[in-house]
Amino acid sequence: xxxxxxxxxxxxxxxxxxxxxxxxxxxxxxxxxxxxxxxxxxxxxxxxxxxxxxxxxxxxxxxxxxxxxxxxxxxxxxxxxxxxxxxxxxxxxxxxxxxxxxxxxxxxxxxxxxxxxxxxxxxxxxxxxxxxxxxxxxxxxxxxxxxxxxxxxxxxxxxxxxxxxxxxxxxxxxxxxxxxxxxxxxxxxxxxxxxxxxxxxxxxxxxxxxxxxxxxxxxxxxxxxxxxxxxxxxxxxxxxxxxxxxxxxxxxxxxxxxxxxxxxxxxxxxxxxxxxxxxxxxxxxxxxxxxxxxxxxxxxxxxxxxxxxxxxxxxxxxxxxx
Numbered sequence: 001x002x003x004x005x006x007x008x009x010x011x012x013x014x015x016x017x018x019x020x021x022x023x024x025x026x027x028x029x030x031x032x033x034x035x036x037x038x039x040x041x042x043x044x045x046x047x048x049x050x051x052x053x054x055x056x057x058x059x060x061x062x063x064x065x066x067x068x069x070x071x072x073x074x075x076x077x078x079x080x081x082x083x084x085x086x087x088x089x090x091x092x093x094x095x096x097x098x099x100x101x102x103x104x105x106x107x108x109x110x111x112x113x114x115x116x117x118x119x120x121x122x123x124x125x126x127x128x129x130x131x132x133x134x135x136x137x138x139x140x141x142x143x144x145x146x147x148x149x150x151x152x153x154x155x156x157x158x159x160x161x162x163x164x165x166x167x168x169x170x171x172x173x174x175x176x177x178x179x180x181x182x183x184x185x186x187x188x189x190x191x192x193x194x195x196x197x198x199x200x201x202x203x204x205x206x207x208x209x210x211x212x213x214x215x216x217x218x219x220x221x222x223x224x225x226x227x228x229x230x231x232x233x234x235x236x237x238x239x240x241x242x243x244x245x246x247x248x249x250x251x252x253x254x255x256x257x258x259x260x261x262x263x264x265x266x267x268x269x270x271x272x273x274x275x276x277x278x279x280x281x282x283x284x285x286x287x288x289x290x291x292x293x294x295x296x297x298x299x300x301x302x303x304x305x306x307x308x309x310x311x312x313x314x315x316x317x318x319x320x321x322x
Contacts, residue, residue, distance in 0.1 A: 008072040014276065015126055015160055016067030016075035018317035019211040019257055021170070021247075022059055023300050023310075024116070025092070026084040028052050039084075044304045051308070052091075055300055058310045060095035063121075066281050067317045074101055075317060076126035076159060079168035079211040080119045081150070085109065089119050108134045110151035118153045118168045118212070127164075129157040135195055137188045139172070149184065154195055160322050162207070162273050165199055167192060169212025171222070185215060185222035193229045196262075207273070209261045213313065217245075217255050227260060234260040235278035235318065246280055246314045248296050255280070259318045276319040286310055 026039035028049050039047040064074045083089055086107045093103045106129060107119040122129070134151035141147040153168040169192065172184035192210060199206040210232065216222045218237045227234050236258040245253030257280075265275040288298050288309075298309030 008069055010072040011070070013322050014071040015273070015320050015322070016071055016317050017077045017166065017209055017211065017259065017320065018066045018075040018281070018315050019079040019213070019259060020063065020315035021081040021213045021257060021311060021313035022083060023312045024082055025055065025059070025088045027088050027091070045301060045306065051306065054308060056091055056095040057097070059092060060097035062286060062310055062315065064097040064101070065283070066315050067319060070277070070319050074123065077120065077122045077166060079166065080121065081170040081213045082116045083107070083119050084115060085117070089121065093121060106132045106153065106155050108151065108153065110134065111136070111148040112150045113148050116150065118150055118170050120153060120155050120166065120168055127157050127159050129155060131156040135191055137191050139184055139187055152188065152191060152195065160273060164273070165206055165208045167195060167208065167210045169210065169214060171212065171214045171216070173215050182221060186225060189222045189226040192226055196230050205264055207262055207264055209259065211259045213257050215256050218258060223258070231263060232260045233263050233266070234258060235275070236260070236316065239278070239280055244280065244282070246316060247312055257313055257316045259316055261318070265320065271322065273320040273322050276321040278316070278318040281315040281317055286314055
């Protein structure tokens with residue numbers, strides 16, 4: 001029997017779309033084609049099968065409870081970031097708290113230098129996949145060589161029998177500085193707008209949901225470009241405060257994980273999906289409960305030090321009503 005954080009009755013008129021950066025979900029096997037050396041049993045981090053299983057169990061519990069308070073069920077669709085390969089996604093779906101549900105997944109290997117990808121898991125009873133593909137973000141480093149990052153994943157299908165496109169993102173990090181790397185995230189924003197334009201060329205009323213870890217806040221230039229040129233609504237705008245976000249750096253909250261969508265989700269047409277609410281899933285079990293970092297995400301690692309938590313990001317989700 002699956003444990004739940006709530007016993008809300010199942011709401012068939014509601015569906016949850018979520019996004020979760022899983023913080024380095026690597027398996028314990030060495031893949032010589034990617035840079036996974038930091039996450040192996042015989043390395044400094046001691047990434048053992050026991051630690052891997054613990055992380056899968058914790059993540060499966062978190063995912064099974066996203067949106068459950070409102071809908072009484074696990075999410076219909078969850079975009080994922082920082083998965084190593086298809087195997088870790090399969091292991092996640094077979095973990096304790098998700099194995100009883102009818103989930104499947106979409107995953108492509110991307111050329112990211114760290115060997116991490118995006119993926120999408122979905123409840124087969126709620127979402128029927130019709131098409132999926134990936135798009136690369138064209139970037140060059142200082143020497144004019146290709147600078148590989150995560151591909152953008154497009155999955156199109158029927159959510160509650162309504163055609164819906166979901167675009168999963170994990171934009172370039174700020175490791176070399178926010179300003180210094182901003183051009184990379186603006187390039188990703190332009191690529192997403194291009195993908196949306198292609199979808200709208202086929203169907204001008206295409207319903208599109210953009211989800212991801214954008215490594216930028218709702219107020220940043222890259223997100224402004226995406227929202228303005230894509231004619232999107234970003235409900236995360238009002239959720240980012242001094243004391244709330246999805247991840248922290250130097251004791252400052254960021255809301256890098258966001259969900260936005262085309263404004264036709266506001267149309268109250270009978271038997272079509274419309275936007276109900278958006279939230280950060282920052283429930284207590286995902287947080288540190290004591291010490292100077294109280295209230296922050298309960299992470300798997302801090303540097304090389306094992307903490308045994310979930311992730312360094314909180315998930316985000318949006319509820320849609322039919």
